[in-house]
Amino acid sequence: MNLTPISPRRPFFLLLLGMLFQGHWAGAQTVPSGFNDGLVMGGWVEPVGFAPLSPTRYYVWEKRGIVWVVDNGVKLGTPLIDLSEEVGNWRDHGLLGFALDPAFQSNGRFYLMYTVDRHHLMNFGTAGYDPATDEYYAATIMRITRYTANLPALTTSDPASRLVLFGETKETGAA
Secondary structure: OOOOOOOOOHHHHHHHHHHHHHHHHHHOOOOOOOOOOOOOOOOOOOEEEEEEOOOOEEEEEEOOOEEEEEEOOEEOOOOOEEOOOOEOOOOOOOEEEEEEOOOHHHHOEEEEEEEEOHHHHHHOOOOOOOOOOOOOOOOOOEEEEEEEEOOOOOOOEEEEEEEEEEOOOOOOOEO
16 A cells, blocks of 8 residues: 655645635525525524424524424513523533424423533432532533423423433433
8 A cells, every 4th residue: 555645735725725715605605586584583592493383383492491482473471491400501512402292282292302411410309409500511411301381372381291201310311
């Protein structure tokens, strides 16, 4: 096998080439015909995504662990659920997934996938737990839970309906 050494100038050349074309590629992006580029609704804190229930109702989840209901273009004052005390919200961690059950309108079930704050994971339910404390940047797990929204409105949820499907303990979660 013949291995040719990489020229010490090659990485610099590639970096320079990338810098030269970066502005060209970024400037070439335009909104396609028939689409508009505009703010639909503000007031979010790091929104991750939304799940539509109907043309007039959808659920928006924020990275910090809060899911909001938007009804007829208005963000309701009370969230569907607030897990911010439990969610480890740093860098690209947080509440990363939210899904409505296919039968959500009749059973109210929804699913959440999130990083668990290490302090919450290790201390919740003990005398050492402090809801104002977090241990961001520490090894922890991912968790998937299921909750049930209160019928028929589907705008609030029942905390007692919590079912941990994956990641009940530090041994059973995804690291």
